[in-house]
Amino acid sequence: MATAPITQDSHLYLIDASAYVFRAFHALPPLTRASDGLPVGAVAGFCNMLFKLLEDLKGKERPTHFACIFDASGDTFRNEIYPLYKANRSDPPEELVPQFPLVRRAAVAFAAHAIEQTGFEADDLIATYARLAEAKGARVTIVSSDKDLMQLITDKVLMLDPMKNKLLGRDDVIEKFGVGPEGVVDVQSLSGDSVDNVPGAPGIGIKTAAQLLGEYGTVEALLERAGEIKQPKRRETLINFADQVRVSKQLVQLKEDVPVVLPVEELAVQDPDPKVLIGFLEEMEFRTITRRVREQMELEGAIEAPAPEAQPFDVSAYACIRDLKTLEDWVARATAQGHVAVDTETDSLDSVSGGLVGVSLALAPGEACYIPLAHVDPEAKGDGDMFGADPPRQIKMAEALKVLKPMLEDPAVLKIGQNIKYDLSVFAQHKIHVHPIDDTMLISFALNAGIHGHGMDDLSERYLGHKPITFKDVAGTGKAQKSFAQVALDKATEYAAEDADVTLRLWQALKPRLRTEQVTAVYETLDRPLGPVLAEMEQAGVKVDRDMLSRLSADFNQRMAALEAEAHEQAGRSFNIGSPKQLGEILFDEMNLPGGKKTKTGAWVTDGDVLEGLAADGHALPRTIVDWRMLSKLRSTYTEALQAAINKKTGRVHTSYMMAGAQTGRLSSTDPNLQNIPVRTEEGRKIRQAFIAEEGNVLVSADYSQIELRILAHMADIPALKQAFKDGLDIHAMTASEMFGVPIEGMDPMVRRQAKAINFGIIYGISGFGLGRQLGIPSGEANQYIKTYFERFPGIRQYMDETKEFARATGFVKTAFGRKIHLPDIKSKGPARSFAERQAINAPIQGSAADIIKRAMIRMPEALAEAGLKAQMLLQVHDELVFECPEKEAEKLIKLVQKTMAAADGPSLRLSVPLVVEAKAADTWAAAH
Helix, strand or coil: CCCCCCCCCCEEEEEEHHHHHHHHHHHCCCCECCCCCCECHHHHHHHHHHHHHHHHHCCCCCCCEEEEECCCCCCEHHHHHCCCCCCCCCCCCCCCCCHHHHHHHHHHHCCCEEECCCECCHHHHHHHHHHHHHHCCCEEEEECCCHHHHHHCCCCEEEEECCCCEEECHHHHHHHHCCCHHHHHHHHHHHCECCCCECCCCCCCHHHHHHHHHHHCCHHHHHHCHHHCCCHHHHHHHHHCHHHHHHHHHHHCCCCCCCCCCCHHHHECCCCCHHHHHHHHHHHCCHHHHHHHHHHHHHCCCCCCCCCCCCCCCHHHCEECCCHHHHHHHHHHHHHHCEEEEEEEECCCCCCCCCEEEEEEEEECCEEEEEECCCCCCCCCCCCCCCCCCCCCCCCHHHHHHHHHHHHHCCCCEEEECCHHHHHHHHHCCCCCCCCEEEHHHHHHHHHCCCCCCCHHHHHHHHHCCCCCCHHHHHCCHHHCCCHHHCCHHHHHHHHHHHHHHHHHHHHHHHHHHHHCCCHHHHHHHHHHHHHHHHHHHHHCEEECHHHHHHHHHHHHHHHHHHHHHHHHHHCCCCCCCCHHHHHHHHHHHCCCCCCCECCCCCECCCHHHHHHHHHCCCHHHHHHHHHHHHHHHHHHHHHHHHHHECCCCCCECCEEECCCCCCCCCEEECCCCCCCCCCCHHHHHHHHCEECCCCEEEEEEEECCHHHHHHHHHCCCHHHHHHHHCCCCHHHHHHHHHHCCCCCCCCHHHHHHHHHHHHHHHCCCCHHHHHHHHCCCHHHHHHHHHHHHHHCHHHHHHHHHHHHHHHHHCEEECCCCCEEECHHHHCCCHHHHHHHHHHHHHHHHHHHHHHHHHHHHHHHHHHHHCCCCCEEEEEECCEEEEEEEHHHHHHHHHHHHHHHHCCCCCCCCCCCCCCEEEEEECEHHHHC
């Protein structure tokens, strides 16, 4: 990090980056990246502005210090003064949202600091830095056309309008406001600002305000002498709205004493790293500016010879950092280059309660370190250095985290992780909110969903040809396995630093492929921003009633015992009801039931499909076994496991969401799995009754209504289905009416049930045999139903045929948002191909539904914050979101959630059918669903 003192010869340039990005977006023609359609117009404008500015300043007005200042997300201190401040501002255009982090990366690529600070606006940071530099005699140029910054202009502080390329001074302020810079705040206090929702005094504009101040001097004097004003309307306004004017002054007055994290001396100008800058510009596909930058750097001799071949792995070369000075040096280098791979080591797989043991960083291939923070060595012997003390010498955790925190929270430094959601939760325990992030697991998932796994070890062997050290290599296995905190520092360093090194190399190998394979938008707008949202949900957890679970468990146990006795009676002898081998012998050897199949080992198959089929044919014992297995699974998986999963620190259950498990992009949850609790059975509803709200709160469940059928209607373009959804009809009754020619009113519930089974079965490529079993009718009759369905809705058959043809030609299918779902077996033969074809039909529909609810989840935290609600999003179960909120907020929350979820399909893609969200509040999850 370059540092230079501020003197009278210094010249500080401060870029009002957020304001410029908005202006560039609206002023410049739209631009998308050719390879994948990612919007990059504002990024291009920002890069061209920076390059031109820096080139124009060379030799004559070259700044000594330089920074790009951004607005942080969230409220500022002004919202505490006036909650309606900026309340009427609309959300940024969807095409602009993914460009914000890219603009910050652009600033870093040009070697400019990208600064933001929670609780303050960019203007406050600009004001503070300007005054700090001015106080030491330096000149300051603020690159902005924002009128709010004109209050800062002095002999030493000027503004440069980048749109007009015009330098603004005192005379320009007088032309704009009718007063000098010292009077701008008073004018704005009176005139207000409709853009920022600053109220001011009704009916008083800039000219009138300037006239009044010319007569009375200051706004305070004006308000004190308001009774002297001759014009009755003005007099009454200023008397009646005096407090409003005073509040307005607090809102427009820029804060000049922000406790900035980065001292102004550390904003010293640096030359960009050619590899970083040109690499970024090429990634964005900015051909013209890339050529100009390359030519300029070659002219200046900045571009060096090509980089050497890939660095081999040498785990013995990794550094173990055990003093603050060395750590500060690593952090400074990470901050300067603008990206770093990060990994955490803990004493537990539980990210909510696991203790932080150490942190690893990687700056370049082969250049990685481990920072031990909580290691112990009870068997230590030696010289008292690395292994001879208990604990071994290491930096105190609080001191190390104090050094790491600014870098981890710096918006200009990209933190790269593998499954970084886990690390976000670990750091959150220490009040560190890591951003921005990249995740190699999610990059791989966006590229290769359905082709291979996305764990670090698999990716390393596949793309780097390197097999990493495993956890058991350093910690042992079984009963002898020790906590990572007990691993000797030399082994811990090799293992942990290698993880960061591998992650960085994977990022370098995989990230550029997002663009070439046209999945950048999927990663940037769906997968990457969802990680922090899920991390917060996992940390929040959900409360469960331990006593109710215990009672349910006992009830299930009693019913299982009764079913076991019944099974023994039906079999004519005792047997181990949990033994598939003994069950198979009874069913097929002793009872000679039909349909028996054997595995390669000669054992009878007794899985769920076999038993359900036998039960459907009227055989009693298989039905008893099915019921017993259902209760056994509910008891072991939920009523017992949920009690064990209650976190001792929080008293809540914290699930973990898997983002790269299902190839369609659908989320799954583990430890415990909360997504497979049966919703249509009495037992499942009883388990959901055990999910409760804290005292004074309620749970709110919001569920998309028939979202997959709606997506099918849109993607297959079925006019009758689309119209039915637009008219709010009962879609299953409408389908039955179309198929069977019966009126909707007074319809036999059995007929509607048949149509419902077909509607949902078609999505999953159901066969006549499967539909027949589900409805309890012969396969031939079920096949006729399916044939009639396709005749009534021919577009669905066309959609299915075209989708399978596309999959066979490309090897993948796509969701409505461009997510690729690869189907490796689509060209194979036999059952594997049939299954792949069913996947091809269903995956775009299920994947699109998954993408839509992800979009809703990503938007939800900001929507809740803007509405001032205390609600927390707790759970996602396929098409359902579960929240907890104070009871008095429930009605407002329901409306907000329904609005946010219903708008999650656009605006870049707007479904041709409406999304409908059903929501309800109650004390338990079961009652809210």
